[in-house]
Amino acid sequence: xxxxxxFKGGGDSDTLDGGDLEEVTITPDQPEDDxxxxxxxxxxxxxxxxxxxxxxxxxxxxxxxxxDGSQDPEENEDRPDPCNxxxxxxxxSTSNLFKKTAVQSQVGNFSAITSTSAxxxxxxxxxxxxxxxxxxxxxxxxTGGSITNFGNSVADVHTHPSSNxxxxxxxxxLGHINGVSANFTTRYVxxxxxxxxALNVSDAAKxxxxxxxxKDDLGSDNMFKSDSEIGAKFETxxxxxxxxxxxxxxxxxxxxxxxxxDAGVTLLKAPNGSNDFTKIGAEIKTDTSGNPxxxxxxxxxxxxxxxxxx
Numbered sequence: 001x002x003x004x005x006x007f008k009g010g011g012d013s014d015t016l017d018g019g020d021l022e023e024v025t026i027t028p029d030q031p032e033d034d035x036x037x038x039x040x041x042x043x044x045x046x047x048x049x050x051x052x053x054x055x056x057x058x059x060x061x062x063x064x065x066x067x068d069g070s071q072d073p074e075e076n077e078d079r080p081d082p083c084n085x086x087x088x089x090x091x092x093s094t095s096n097l098f099k100k101t102a103v104q105s106q107v108g109n110f111s112a113i114t115s116t117s118a119x120x121x122x123x124x125x126x127x128x129x130x131x132x133x134x135x136x137x138x139x140x141x142x143t144g145g146s147i148t149n150f151g152n153s154v155a156d157v158h159t160h161p162s163s164n165x166x167x168x169x170x171x172x173x174l175g176h177i178n179g180v181s182a183n184f185t186t187r188y189v190x191x192x193x194x195x196x197x198a199l200n201v202s203d204a205a206k207x208x209x210x211x212x213x214x215k216d217d218l219g220s221d222n223m224f225k226s227d228s229e230i231g232a233k234f235e236t237x238x239x240x241x242x243x244x245x246x247x248x249x250x251x252x253x254x255x256x257x258x259x260x261x262d263a264g265v266t267l268l269k270a271p272n273g274s275n276d277f278t279k280i281g282a283e284i285k286t287d288t289s290g291n292p293x294x295x296x297x298x299x300x301x302x303x304x305x306x307x308x309x310x
Contacts, residue, residue: 082305086202087279090266091307094186094198094277097124097132097155098270106134106157113159113192121147121158126183128152144169144222149177155186163193165253165267165280169222174199174265175211194272199265206264234259237282240295240302254282254304271309281305 097103103124110120119140125133132154138147140158147156160167166189177184178201185201201207217228224231237258241251257267257280268277285293285303292300 082281082283083279083307087266087281087307090200090202090268091276091278094200094268095270095275097186098188098196098198098277099275100124100132102132102134103157104275106137107190109137110159110190113161113190115161115192116142117159117161117192118142119144119159119161121145121156123147123149123153124155124157125150125152126154149184151181152183153181154183155188157188157190160189160191163191163195163249165189165197165256165269166199167222168218168224171199171256171260171263171265172211172215172218174201175207175215175263178204179208179211196270196275196277198268198270198277199260200268201264202266203264206262210263210265230259236299237302240299241282243295244301253280254302256280258282258302276310278309279307281307 106122111117113120119142120137121140122137123135125135127133135148135150138145140146142161147158149156166187170187170189174184174187182204187199189197191197214224214228214230217224217230219225219231224234226232226235234255238251238255241254242248246254253267253269260267261281261283267280269280270277281304282302283305285301287293295301
């Protein structure tokens with residue numbers, strides 16, 4: 001049976017007692033409920049070529065275009081509803097799981113999160129009777145570590161000593177584990193300022209493609225390598241949002257959300273004091289003809305496509 005992996009950094013994995021759970025029938029490719037999930041082989045530092053500069057309207061990775069950047073075309077007011085049924089479903093499922101008593105109790109047991117504190121985390125397991133169990137909290141290093149997940153783990157929760165949204169390592173870790181165990185669909189991150197983020201799988205096939213394409217682009221800082229295609233795109237989108245007046249945190253959030261548009265994953269957030277998650281989204285800004293709205297440097301501009309908070 002293929003092993004299932006979770007990784008968030010370079011720390012060693014502590015073994016947790018899986019308990020005496022009822023044995024259930026599973027497919028050959030599905031890990032047993034009590035089967036622990038070891039870490040994968042280290043990711044090699046293979047650097048990609050510089051991203052292409054030619055604009056192609058059908059390729060959202062590329063940047064340059066042949067539109068007149070000095071023009072200010074009318075923005076497209078007929079774009080699809082950013083809070084579509086799929087986004088609403090992600091909002092609901094992510095919020096409902098996080099509100100489970102076992103999860104809330106264990107989140108409340110996290111030690112105080114500061115800029116210098118070690119990361120902490122635990123796994124959320126769905127038992128044979130349909131109830132949920134939070135495993136013991138594991139303490140990792142200040143830049144990450146590993147959480148022991150199991151065959152019946154459906155999600156995990158860990159802390160960030162910063163206010164940042166989930167890292168590239170968090171995204172790729174979700175892609176790896178979901179590729180072996182379809183049970184595992186959500187990753188939560190609690191930040192130092194009390195905000196909660198979630199990564200929720202909406203399309204496992206797309207996530208697998210994303211993981212296979214970009215798994216070698218992870219840098220030593222848990223972000224995508226700046227010289228890789230996806231790392232360069234993240235920085236381009238982040239800087240574009242900052243130039244339009246967004247805060248550093250919002251620009252980071254929405255640059256991350258933009259990368260996930262083609263990854264089969266939804267980024268969600270619950271602000272400090274709330275357990276209700278809503279989708280964070282970002283897309284290329286277009287005019288009424290569907291053409292990208294370009295800035296003075298003839299580069300695409302971006303806009304948010306969040307679900308509104310009630």
